[in-house]
Amino acid sequence: MNKNILLVGVGGQGTILVSKILSTGLLEAGYDVKMSEIHGMAQRGGSVSTQVRYGEKVYSPIIGIGTADILVSFEKMEALRWLEYLKPEGVVVINDYEIPSAPILSGKENYPQGIIELIESKADTRVINAAETAEKLGSDKVMNVVLLGALVKLMNLTDIDWDKAIKDTVKEKFADVNIKALHAGMDSVVCSKTGC
């Protein structure tokens, strides 16, 4: 059975790097993999999403609503925007991190309150403070890989050699901190609910 991963966030948050590491590792592990992302507006602060599908044989590179096994949201409000893509029995990983969008910055709108409580009431939800974890590791840039760690744990993919996938993807001098971030991410979630 194919699995569907949906990574969402804001342009510049590093969703694309995570999907690269993820698909590299999955490919090494022998899965058929397809990954889909949309370029164009990403650098301009827009909402971004990347989909990774893997399994024995994957046809479509994209999924529709109600089909993601896991939704990893790099930004809190984005989880709300993309929640309809999740299977009702799927898992949500939310980075407890806010990036106000233009209408909020200008004071026209307020950042929505109670997002986590709302999503927790609707789906199996894991809240992670990836920014804090990354900061402890000395690099706020690896927030994305902390989230990747949580993702691979929850998808029961810890047997894959992720250290190698990271080394194959990022520059050598950043490999070490990224590997640490990955393991910190793995340690930040328990998967009792999903049975992994």
Next chain:
Amino acid sequence: MKKLMTGNEAVAQGAYEAGVHYAAAYPGTPSTEILENIAPHKEIIAEWAPNEKVAVESAAGASIAGARTLSAMKHVGLNVAADPFFTMGYIGINGGMVVVSADDPGLHSSQNEQDNRYYAKMAKVAMIEPSDSQECKDMVKDALEISEKFDTMVLFRMTTRLCHSKSIVETGERTEVLIKPYVKNTNKNLIAPAVAKQLHLVVEQRLKELEKFSNETDLNYIEWNDKKVGVISAGVAYQYAREIFGDSASYLKIGFTYPLPMEKIKKFAEQVGTLYVVEELEPFMEEQIKAAGIDCIGKDKIPNTWELNPDIVEKSLFGTEKATIDYDKTTAVGRPPTLCAGCPHRAFYYELSKKKNIMITGDIGCYTLGGTAPLNAMDTCICMGASVSAAHGAKKVFEKNNDNKRVVATIGDSTFFHSGMTSLLDVVYNKSNTITCILDNRITAMTGHQENPGTGYTLQGEEAYITDIPEVVKALGIKHIRTVNPLNSAETKEAIDWALALEEPSVIISRYPCALKSYSEHDLNEFGPIKGVCEVNQEVCIGCKKCVGTGCPAIHFKKEIKKSSINKVQCVGCKLCAQVCPVKAISKVGE
């Protein structure tokens, strides 16, 4: 070697392996990365052309000279290149010639959703549509071979989802192909009416041969499963169909989509029960299949608007609804794209937005965002280059109607080179009094920072002549020209006022590098490094929100305290906000 590649990377790899000698393109999402990935291969002459017409014409010349060629563009780029495209449909090729069109179903970053498959039918040339990255790579080679075998240009039709999705590709080595000898042949290559009249007969004969090939080639294959349901599909839509129908249906997968393999389709249709045609955008195949008297289900159910995905196809055909989590989606505040912090376009549009009784025509690029809130500094945006010519037409009509409204055109550097220059010639020649603002941010920014004739570098980053915009403008006949630093508000305002007061057409060049650009040596010499960040002295801030009015994403107005603050990570220290602040509450840290 097995690799995960995007469709664009795979097309580039295919071009490399198939011995392509010459490649040209103008950047355009979703096609841009094709040439970027061809560029490192020293065996291929690879170039950014100033526009798509030039790219296809250069490729045509290269083909006539004997080379295997590839040109690439986004769907609307083929509109620009339509003239050589149609003529090359008649002339044919010498070296294989492939034109890649990357359509954008879903309008991820385009102004329309046109289905360029109709171009193949209209120009009567062969067409190929891959459905994953492996096919993107392999079919470039097929396309070149078909091109040479049948003396036809081949339209290689991609879509955003193919261009930007990664799937597994088995890569190979390059096979060198000799450049064919050039032989002067005016009965083929010199398209005068008498020649074209004969060539049209050749084209019709060629179409028949291509259709025969279409019925025979493995590019169009049948996968037999249960025969109760048959599915005809092509491109990425095939993957969606395969996902939904699984092994419970038989498939006729079409990779060579023009001319269609009608005999094969007929035979397939005869053997299956219900026949579905699953295609994205228009009923291109369905119309032809129905015209051949074959009953099928297609666009009466599957939408011809927006991008498809497996669930949309499933829902439209069978009414299946996926269970989803029920919640109020509207609580998520929108996240529209914005001009970046420090963007020179913002500074220019900010000044322009203050002018009354003007019409502002826009163009294609990041700066189209100048038309969004809070700047709202744009009345129209049509297509590449149209800002200058539409401004001309509008101004003529305002004058005729005794309306003294001024018209200001805004166009980027790359767009000006693309197709703004001829429009400006029209302004001079036909005497309209427009103001053309060339927003020269020293790069083709929107598509991800490609070099252009004004930046001083080629696609490979080699030094090139820097086209001097003021000199070009002067040569076109513009007498009133000013170059400003848009980040200097007073200078910009003064130039706009100066231009508005003139009775003759003028040009203002707003010259400052894109805030995201990594500076070239030329940029460093001219603009110096930019450093520092701005901060708000909250004791001085009166909460007037003037700085918020610039639309800078680094500025956050905090409602609770009615004061602005600046995000130090995002701010690049352009100081536009500091100039806008009426109480001087904003300054650069350390200044």
